[in-house]
Amino acid sequence: MKAIKFPDDFTKVPHKFIPGTYQYLYHYNDDNKNRISIVGGALGLGGDGVKTFEMWDTKHMYDPQRHMSIDDINEWLTNPPEGMVD
Numbered sequence: 001m002k003a004i005k006f007p008d009d010f011t012k013v014p015h016k017f018i019p020g021t022y023q024y025l026y027h028y029n030d031d032n033k034n035r036i037s038i039v040g041g042a043l044g045l046g047g048d049g050v051k052t053f054e055m056w057d058t059k060h061m062y063d064p065q066r067h068m069s070i071d072d073i074n075e076w077l078t079n080p081p082e083g084m085v086d
Contacts, residue, residue, distance in 0.1 A: 006038060006073045018042045021049065034058050038073065 004010075010024035024038040036057040041049025046066025055073055056064040057080075065076065 004077050006070060006077060010036075010038065015039060015042075018045075021045070024053075036077075 004026060007024055010026045012022050012024050015021040015023045018039075021039060021042040026036045028034050028036070034057075036055065038053045038055045039045050039049070040047030040053040046052075046054035046064065047068065052067045052069060053073060054064050054066050055068055055076065065072075068076070
């Protein structure tokens with residue numbers, strides 16, 4: 001995967017299911033099936049949406065990373081888990 005940085009390389013959109021919440025999306029491999037989603041700020045999400053966020057990707061969707069700082073997210077993006085699609 002090319003080097004990406006949060007939030008610069010992500011698209012910020014209103015969350016489809018949680019009113020008043022934004023979702024940051026990044027699609028990799030030129031399709032809509034492989035993506036990274038970063039959210040926060042709503043009850044039940046693992047982050048406040050300002051300083052901490054919840055992140056998951058389609059390859060690790062059953063293991064969301066909760067309460068990650070922007071630095072934590074960018075470290076994860078720099079060194080993704082094994083199995084991340086290139």
